[in-house]
Amino acid sequence: RPGNTPIAFIYKLDNAHGGWKIDDIFANGFVSQVATKRSEYAATLKSGGAALLAQKLNAQADASLKGG
Incomplete structure (x- = not known):
């Protein structure tokens, strides 16, 4: 990325079926x-x-996995 500008991530979580999971x-x-x-x-598809x-x-x- 040009300038290596940080990217903010927001995780939408769901607590279903006895555990947390990332929905989006x-x-x-x-x-x-x-x-x-x-x-x-x-x-x-x-x-x-x-x-x-x-x-x-x-x-x-x-x-x-190879860092690419």
Whole structure:
């Protein structure tokens, strides 16, 4: 990121079924990660099916683990 400006994250939590879980994450207070990912995943599912979605998620996880 240019200038390495800090990004504020807000976590929407839900205490259901005996434990807390993260329902959504907002970047800089307004960008819903759930809405963003839902749209992205829906497009991938429509164009390439579940196998392509799984492939993309695995690639993203691998890149994250490698620091990329």
